[in-house]
Amino acid sequence: MRQLVLLVTLAVIWLFSYSHLTTIADALIAAMQLTRATPLGEAVHFFCYETPKVLLLLLGIVFVMGVIQTFFAPERTRALLAGRRLGIGNALAATLGIVTPFCSCSAIPLFIGFITAGVPLGVTFSFLIAAPMINEIALALLLSLFGWQVAALYLGLGLLVAISAGIVIGALKMEQYLQDWVRAIHYGEDAAPQQNDGLALDWTARLAAGNQHVREIVGKVWLYVVIGVGLGAAIHGYVPENVLVSFMGREVWWAVPAAILLGIPMYSNAAGIVPVVQALIAKGAALGTTLAFMMSVIALSAPELLILRKVLRWQLIVTFVGVVATGILVVGYVFNWLL
Amino acid sequence: MKAVKILGTGCRNCQTTRALVEEVAQALGVAIELEKVERMEDIMRYRIMATPGVVIDGVVVHSGGIPERRTVESWFHTAE
Numbered sequence: 001m002r003q004l005v006l007l008v009t010l011a012v013i014w015l016f017s018y019s020h021l022t023t024i025a026d027a028l029i030a031a032m033q034l035t036r037a038t039p040l041g042e043a044v045h046f047f048c049y050e051t052p053k054v055l056l057l058l059l060g061i062v063f064v065m066g067v068i069q070t071f072f073a074p075e076r077t078r079a080l081l082a083g084r085r086l087g088i089g090n091a092l093a094a095t096l097g098i099v100t101p102f103c104s105c106s107a108i109p110l111f112i113g114f115i116t117a118g119v120p121l122g123v124t125f126s127f128l129i130a131a132p133m134i135n136e137i138a139l140a141l142l143l144s145l146f147g148w149q150v151a152a153l154y155l156g157l158g159l160l161v162a163i164s165a166g167i168v169i170g171a172l173k174m175e176q177y178l179q180d181w182v183r184a185i186h187y188g189e190d191a192a193p194q195q196n197d198g199l200a201l202d203w204t205a206r207l208a209a210g211n212q213h214v215r216e217i218v219g220k221v222w223l224y225v226v227i228g229v230g231l232g233a234a235i236h237g238y239v240p241e242n243v244l245v246s247f248m249g250r251e252v253w254w255a256v257p258a259a260i261l262l263g264i265p266m267y268s269n270a271a272g273i274v275p276v277v278q279a280l281i282a283k284g285a286a287l288g289t290t291l292a293f294m295m296s297v298i299a300l301s302a303p304e305l306l307i308l309r310k311v312l313r314w315q316l317i318v319t320f321v322g323v324v325a326t327g328i329l330v331v332g333y334v335f336n337w338l339l
Numbered sequence: 340m341k342a343v344k345i346l347g348t349g350c351r352n353c354q355t356t357r358a359l360v361e362e363v364a365q366a367l368g369v370a371i372e373l374e375k376v377e378r379m380e381d382i383m384r385y386r387i388m389a390t391p392g393v394v395i396d397g398v399v400v401h402s403g404g405i406p407e408r409r410t411v412e413s414w415f416h417t418a419e
Contacts, residue, residue: 074388101389101404103389105352105353106388106403108348109383109387112383181380185383208407212404212407311379
């Protein structure tokens with residue numbers, strides 16, 4: 001009961017702050033004796049408005065996601081996916097990838113857990129592509145900086161990339177390109193299967209999990225948000241309009257593949273990259289190109305590929321990168337064409 | 340003496356979990372023999388699907404994320 005009161009109070013405070021962001025930013029600007037007519041004033045206003053907005057949305061979405069994730073322990077997701085066929089299985093896997101708790105350091109246990117439980121390789125890949133790409137941080141930032149339409153497009157197209165890439169990888173029948181030790185895996189005597197499907201929790205535990213999720217995620221990324229929005233603010237105030245059109249605009253056909261290639265070796269989280277991306281777009285970069293860059297940075301990161309190298313032979317790694325990059329390429333062009 | 344194994348490849352959550360387990364055991368005065376299992380092949384023998392995992396006397400008691408202090412304490416309390 002006490003918890004419920006606290007939750008409602010926090011929700012009210014959240015709503016109140018969120019609906020007064022402009023007022024607060026305007027007041028801050030006025031207090032610093034700046035006006036939005038100057039580059040400095042515009043940059044500071046952008047920072048004072050966007051930072052609390054992004055952080056508030058991040059807090060809200062991460063909390064809700066933390067609660068939702070308690071319903072989808074990896075063990076439960078695996079049980080839902082075991083033995084699914086290509087197609088439906090891929091769609092289910094990609095969707096579950098959004099709501100199942102995942103961190104890249106757990107990619108291998110999860111991968112092996114899926115494969116050994118009879119989840120098809122292609123279905124497993126749909127999960128592994130969707131899980132990092134469509135995460136609550138990316139969605140919160142897109143929502144606050146671009147609006148719900150772009151966030152929804154990112155969600156939909158991200159799912160589409162994960163589903164179709166998984167179907168392609170499944171159809172290629174590449175099971176023999178798993179590392180030998182993975183194929184030979186058999187569970188030892190001390191293996192203790194545990195019943196941990198997350199369904200037995202009560203609401204107190206679920207809300208506590210949401211709270212824990214907020215501390216873990218927001219505690220980790222808030223600094224990136226501040227730095228990212230700071231960079232974005234500088235770009236907003238000082239970079240001239242349309243300066244990027246000539247090499248990042250929608251008419252430049254090679255910009256999308258170049259953005260994807262550039263994104264692979266880069267490793268950043270959505271928190272740092274979205275604010276910069278948003279500022280670039282305001283200066284004439286095309287939305288599709290910049291979002292392709294962002295997807296590539298998040299979904300195809302060199303460190304993650306190194307982790308996967310432990311369980312996949314290079315043939316499968318190359319196929320994985322190729323298929324996902326092609327998917328992102330299509331998404332980039334579609335975005336550029338739609339908007 | 341309880342045999343505690345921390346399963347994890349060395350990410351930050353694994354290190355935090357290890358420190359937490361050590362701290363709680365010491366605070367409760369429980370003698371433990373701590374082992375870190377870092378080879379993926381060995382970790383996977385415990386059938387966990389997320390790291391870090393914690394094994395006490397051969398039983399998996401936790402997997403995925405940093406356990407809450409209360410939970411860690413309960414592992415050592417039930418043992419006495």
